[in-house]
Amino acid sequence: xxGTFVGMPAFPEAAHRAVGDRTLRGxxxxxxxxxxxxxxxxVAELSDWAALREAGRQIKDHALRHLERCLVQLEDAVTAAGxxxxxxxxxxxxxxxxxGLVKATGESEVVKVxxxxxxxxxxxxxxxxAGIRAYETDLAELIVQLGKDRPSHILVPAIHRNxxxxxxxxxxxxxxxxxxxxxxxxxxxxxxxxxxxxxxxEKFLRxxxxxxxxxxxxxxxxxxxxVESEGNGRMCLTLPETLISVVGIEKIVPTWQDLEVFLxxxxxxxxxxxxxxxxxxxxxxxxxxxxxxxxxxxLDNGRTDTLADPVGRQALRCIRCSAxxxxxxxxxxxxxxxxxxVYPGPIGAVLTPQLRGVQSPIDAxxxxxxxxxxxxxxxxxxxxxxxxxxxxxxxxxxQGGPVTRxxxxxxxxxxxxxAAERAAMRAARWVLGHPGALRTGQRLAxxxxxxxxxxxPGPGRAWTASRDLPALPxxxxxxxxxxxxxxxxxxxxxxxxxx
Amino acid sequence: MRVAxxxxxxxxxxxxxxxxxxxxxxxxxxxxxxxxMAQTCCGQAHYNTGYRHQAEPLARRFSEVFREYEAVxxxxxxxxxxxxxxxxRLGERARTEGRGDILATTVAPVVPKTYELxxxxxxxxxxxxxxxxxxxxxxxxxxxxxxxxxxLGDRPTRLLRAVGGLELVELPGAEECCGFGGTFAVKNxxxxxxxxxxxxxxxxxxxxxxxxxxxxxxxxxxxxxMSRLGVGMRPVHIAEILASTEKEPLVV
Ligand code: SF4
Numbered sequence: 144x145x146g147t148f149v150g151m152p153a154f155p156e157a158a159h160r161a162v163g164d165r166t167l168r169g170x171x172x173x174x175x176x177x178x179x180x181x182x183x184x185x186v187a188e189l190s191d192w193a194a195l196r197e198a199g200r201q202i203k204d205h206a207l208r209h210l211e212r213c214l215v216q217l218e219d220a221v222t223a224a225g226x227x228x229x230x231x232x233x234x235x236x237x238x239x240x241x242x243g244l245v246k247a248t249g250e251s252e253v254v255k256v257x258x259x260x261x262x263x264x265x266x267x268x269x270x271x272x273a274g275i276r277a278y279e280t281d282l283a284e285l286i287v288q289l290g291k292d293r294p295s296h297i298l299v300p301a302i303h304r305n306x307x308x309x310x311x312x313x314x315x316x317x318x319x320x321x322x323x324x325x326x327x328x329x330x331x332x333x334x335x336x337x338x339x340x341x342x343x344x345e346k347f348l349r350x351x352x353x354x355x356x357x358x359x360x361x362x363x364x365x366x367x368x369x370v371e372s373e374g375n376g377r378m379c380l381t382l383p384e385t386l387i388s389v390v391g392i393e394k395i396v397p398t399w400q401d402l403e404v405f406l407x408x409x410x411x412x413x414x415x416x417x418x419x420x421x422x423x424x425x426x427x428x429x430x431x432x433x434x435x436x437x438x439x440x441x442l443d444n445g446r447t448d449t450l451a452d453p454v455g456r457q458a459l460r461c462i463r464c465s466a467x468x469x470x471x472x473x474x475x476x477x478x479x480x481x482x483x484x485v486y487p488g489p490i491g492a493v494l495t496p497q498l499r500g501v502q503s504p505i506d507a508x509x510x511x512x513x514x515x516x517x518x519x520x521x522x523x524x525x526x527x528x529x530x531x532x533x534x535x536x537x538x539x540x541x542q543g544g545p546v547t548r549x550x551x552x553x554x555x556x557x558x559x560x561x562a563a564e565r566a567a568m569r570a571a572r573w574v575l576g577h578p579g580a581l582r583t584g585q586r587l588a589x590x591x592x593x594x595x596x597x598x599x600p601g602p603g604r605a606w607t608a609s610r611d612l613p614a615l616p617x618x619x620x621x622x623x624x625x626x627x628x629x630x631x632x633x634x635x636x637x638x639x640x641x642x
Numbered sequence: 643m644r645v646a647x648x649x650x651x652x653x654x655x656x657x658x659x660x661x662x663x664x665x666x667x668x669x670x671x672x673x674x675x676x677x678x679m680a681q682t683c684c685g686q687a688h689y690n691t692g693y694r695h696q697a698e699p700l701a702r703r704f705s706e707v708f709r710e711y712e713a714v715x716x717x718x719x720x721x722x723x724x725x726x727x728x729x730x731r732l733g734e735r736a737r738t739e740g741r742g743d744i745l746a747t748t749v750a751p752v753v754p755k756t757y758e759l760x761x762x763x764x765x766x767x768x769x770x771x772x773x774x775x776x777x778x779x780x781x782x783x784x785x786x787x788x789x790x791x792x793x794l795g796d797r798p799t800r801l802l803r804a805v806g807g808l809e810l811v812e813l814p815g816a817e818e819c820c821g822f823g824g825t826f827a828v829k830n831x832x833x834x835x836x837x838x839x840x841x842x843x844x845x846x847x848x849x850x851x852x853x854x855x856x857x858x859x860x861x862x863x864x865x866x867x868m869s870r871l872g873v874g875m876r877p878v879h880i881a882e883i884l885a886s887t888e889k890e891p892l893v894v
Contacts, residue, residue: 155830162832453738472819476836512830514823514837515690516786531731537692568688572696575651575682576703585655605831610838610866613656620649620658624665624677 151483153508158477167303167478174302175469181415182466182522188417189407198404200526203460206362206395207450213362213395214441220365224427226437231389233444234264240440241266241354241387242273248385250275250351256369256376257281258356259463260389260442262294262485263498266354277354278320278346280375282339289316295479295487297465298413303478306330313338321345343375353383353434357390358462359405360439363398366426367439370409370419377423386425386434391442393450393459405462408524412464445498451547454535458494460525467519467529473512482509489519493532500548501540507558510536541565578621585619644674646711648704648756650721651683657858663885663892664717664759667774670885671767675715680707686724689732691825698736698745701729705748713766714756717881719788719857722758727791729753758788759881760797760856770800775888777807781850782880783841783864785857786819798856798880805883813853814844822863838867846873856880 151157161167186192206213218228231237241261245253253270255261255277267277279288286301287294290312294300301309310330317324322342328334355376359368367388369376380386396402410419428437450456468474468488479487483505484495492509501507510533513519519529539546541564543555557565574580599607618626645668649661661677668675685700704725708714716722730753733746763769782802788794802810821827821837841864845853853868855861858879865877878892886892 155832158830159832162836168836472821472837473830473833476833510692511826512833514786514819514821514826514834516819516823517790518786518817518819521790534690534692534694537690538694539692541692542695564691565693568691568693568696572688572693572700575685575700578680578682581651581682588655605828608831609835609870610827610863611869612866613862616656616658618658620654620661621677621679623658623662625679628677 151503151505153504154477154481154483154512155508157481157483157505158473158512161478161481162476164478166305168476170303170305171475171478174299175475178415178469182412182469185411185415185417189411195404195408196524196526199408199462199524200460202396202401202404203462203525204457206397207393207456207459209397210392210395210447210450213397214392216362217360217365217395218441220363221427221437221439222365224365225429226365226427226439229438229440231440231442231444237264237389237440237442237444238266238269241389242269242275244385244387244438245270245275245352246273248352252276252278252350253352253354254278254280254346254350254379254383255284256353256355256371256379257284257300258354258389259297259485260356260391261354263391264389264442264444266389278343278350280343280346280379281371282336282373282375285339285343286312289313289320293480294485296468297463297486297488297490299465303480306332306335309335317342343378347375347378347382350379350383352385352387353379355380355386355388357388357394358409359402360390360395361397361399361402362395364426366399366424368402369421369423370406371421371423372414372416372419374421377421380423380425381433383434385436385438387438387440389440389442391444392446393461409462409464412462412466412522412524447550448547449494449497452497455493455497455532457527458490458497458529458532460527461490461494462525463490464524466522466524467527470518470522471513472516472518473514477512482512484509489513489529489533490527493527493529493536496536496539500546501536501555501558507540510534510540582619582621586622588615589617589619643672643712644676645713645715645762646681646708647675647677648681648684648708648714648716648721649677650716650718652862653717653858656862657879660717660858660879660881663879663881664715666890667772667881667885668715670887671763671769671772673767676711678707684721684724686721686728687824689724689728694732694735698732701732702745702748705729705752708752708756712755713762714752715759715762716756717759717856717879718859719758719785719792719794720859722756722761723787723791725749725756726753758792758794758856760794760801761792763801763884764797771804772801772884774804774808774884774886775806776883776886776892778852779809779811779848779850780852780854780878780883781811781813781845781848782816783813783820783845783853783855783860784816785855785860788856789817794856801884802854802880806888808883811848811850813848815840820860820864822860824859827863834863835867838863839871842867842871842873842875845875850875852876852878852883854878854880854883 283301296302313324357367474488543557685697689697729749736745820841821834827834861877
C-alpha cells in the first residue's frame with residue numbers, strides 16, 4: 144500500500160470527484176446492490192435475528208465496560224499458553240514493537256493476512272522504512288497493494304475495481320513482486336483467482352514471519368479468532384515460524400461462548416453467508432503445530448479516549464462486518480476513498496473522527512458525510528446508532544466541548560469555518576422562539592415571491608446547482624388560518640411562549 | 643376529539659396547501675382541528691446540524707404549546723420522528739449533563755400523543771378508506787424517518803390503495819434515501835444530487851404521473867430535481883391526495 148491518507152481533501156471535494164467517475168460509480172453500485180440484497184435474504188432466514196443483534200450489543204457493551212479487567216485476563220491467558228503480549232498506546236509505538244520483532248528474527252519479508260489495525264497504523268510503510276517487505280495475501284488486499292492503491296472497503300478493499308482493471312494490474316505488476324501473472328491472463332474470475340493463488344503460494348512457502356489481525360479475542364481462554372473466506376489467512380497463521388498479531392483492544396469478548404453470537408451475525412452481515420468458509424482460532428503456541436513464536440500487540444491508538452465518551456463509545460462495538468457500507472447511499476456514490484481513512488462508510492464517519500480527532504478538514508467533514516437516513520443503524524448487527532453518533536460529532540465540530548485526549552480531559556474549540564452557520568442557527572432559533580417574527584418573515588417572503596431566483600447566493604448555491612426552488616405561496620398557512628378561523632381558539636392554558 | 647395540527651415551519655412557510663388539506667381531511671372525518679398560533683418549529687434542523695443546545699428551547703416551546711391537546715398531528719414523518727424519537731433523548735442528555743429534569747419532564751407528556759398523519763388516521767381514527775378520490779397513477783416514496791424511525795410500515799400505502807380511482811405503482815428502490823437530509827443537501831451537494839437523480843429516474847420508470855410522500859422536505863428536493871431534469875411528474879403530499887374528493891378534487 145503506497146498511498147496514505149494524510150492531506151486528504153474534505154469529504155465533499157473528494158466525493159465530488161468520485162461522483163463524476165462513471166466507472167467507479169458503476170462498480171460500486173453493482174457491488175453494493177448485489178450484496179445488499181443477499182444480506183437481507185441471509186438475515187431474513189434467521190427467526191431470532193433481533194435477539195442475536197441485541198445479544199451482540201450487550202456482549203460488546205459488557206466487554207467495553209469491563210475492558211481493563213478483560214484485557215488483563217486475556218494477557219494472563221495468552222502468556223500462560225506460551226504467547227507474548229505487548230501493549231501499544233499509539234501507532235508509533237505499535238510500529239516500533241512490530242518492526243523490532245521482525246528484525247529480531249533476522250528476516251526481511253513478511254506475509255500478512257488482512258488486518259485493518261495494521262492499515263490504521265501504517266505498518267507496511269513503517270516496515271518498508273526498516274527494510275522489510277510486507278506481502279498482502281488477502282486477494283483484495285493483494286489487488287490494492289499491486290495497484291499502488293488504497294483500500295476502499297472494509298471487507299472488499301478493491302470493491303472499486305472491476306475484473307478488467309484487476310487483470311491489467313496483475314499483468315503489469317505481479318512480476319515486480321514475485322511470480323508474474325500467467326501468459327494470456329483473461330478477466331475470468333477463475334483465472335484471476337488461479338493467478339493470485341500461484342503468486343501467493345510462493346510467498347507462503349517462503350515466509351518465516353506472518354502478521355495478522357483478529358476479528359475477536361476471547362478473554363477467558365486467550366484465544367484469537369480470524370474469520371475469512373479464502374483460506375489465505377489460514378496459511379499466514381499456520382505456515383510461518385513467527386506470528387505477530389496486531390489487534391485493537393476493543394476486539395475482546397469475555398467468554399468463549401460469546402462467539403456463538405458473532406459467528407452467526409458476522410458472516411450473514413458481511414458476505415451474506417450462513418457461515419464463513421474459514422474460521423481460524425489459536426491460543427498461544429503448540430509444539431510441532433503452527434508457529435513456535437507468537438506475539439500479540441494490543442493497540443489502543445485513541446480507543447480508550449473514545450471509550451470515555453458516553454455517546455460515541457458505541458462505535459467501539461463494531462465488528463467490521465461492512466453491512467453499513469453496503470447499504471449506505473452516500474458510500475455508494477462517494478466511494479471509500481473519499482472518507483480518507485481505512486475505515487470508510489458510515490462506521491468510518493463516526494470512528495475515524497473519534498480516533499483521530501476532528502481537527503483536520505477531512506476529519507471535521509466526516510460527521511456530515513451522511514443524510515441521516517438511518518439505513519446503517521437498521522442493518523448494524525451490534526445496533527450502533529450511527530446517526531446519533533454522527534449528530535453528536537457534528538456538535539463537537541461546530542460547538543467544540545470536552546473530549547478525552549491521551550487520557551486527559553481537554554476542551555475543544557469549535558472547528559473553523561462554522562461561524563456564519565452558527566450565527567444563522569442562532570438567528571433562526573430566535574425567530575422560531577417568536578412566532579410574530581416568524582410571521583413577519585413569512586409575509587416578507589410571500590411579498591417577494593415574484594423574485595424567485597434560479598440561483599441562490601452563498602451556501603444556497605449548492606442547492607440551486609442541481610435543483611429548482613419551489614414557488615413561494617401567496618400566503619403562509621398561519622395567515623390563511625387566521626383569516627378563516629379567527630385569531631385564537633386554543634383551550635385555556637396553552638399560551639405558553641417559552642424560549 | 644380535539645386535536646392540534648403541528649404543521650411544521652417548512653410547511654407553514656412553503657407548503658400551506660398541505661396544511662389546508664390536513665384540515666379539510668380531518669374535519670371531514672369528524673375531527674375538531676385546532677392550529678395553535680404559538681407553534682413554530684420542532685428544532686430538527688438545529689439538532690441535526692449539531693446545535694443541540696439551540697434545539698432544546700424549541701422542544702420546550704413545542705411541548706408547552708401542545709400540552710393541552712388530546713393528540714398532535716403532523717404531516718411530516720421527519721418532524722414527527724424528531725418529537726417522538728429525539729425529544730426523550732434530548733431530555734435524557736440534559737439530565738446526564740447535570741442540567742436537571744426540566745426538559746425531560748416538559749417533553750414527556752407530548753411525546754406519546756404526537757402522531758404523523760397516516761399513523762393518526764390508521765391507528766387512532768381506525769380508518770384506511772378516508773373517502774378520497776384521485777384518478778391518477780401514483781407512486782409512493784417512503785421517506786427515511788417515516789420508514790425507519792417512526793416505522794410507518796404500510797399505513798400510507800393502505801390509505802392510498804383505498805383512494806377511489808387511484809392506481810398505485812411500486813417505486814423501484816423505494817427505501818433508498820432521496821438525498822435531501824436537511825443540511826446534507828447543501829454540505830454535500832454532489833452526493834445529494836446524485837441520490838436525488840437516481841430517485842427521480844426510478845420514479846420516472848414507473849410511468850406514474852405523481853410521486854407521493856408524507857414529507858414535503860423530501861418532496862421539495864425530489865420535485866426540484868424533477869423540475870431541473872425536465873421530468874414531467876408532480877410531487878404531491880399524501881395529505882393532499884387523501885383530502886381530494888370527487889366533489890372537491892385536488893387541483894394541481
Ligand atoms: S458499524 Fe455495524 S454494520 Fe457497520 S461495519 Fe460495524 S458492525 Fe458492521
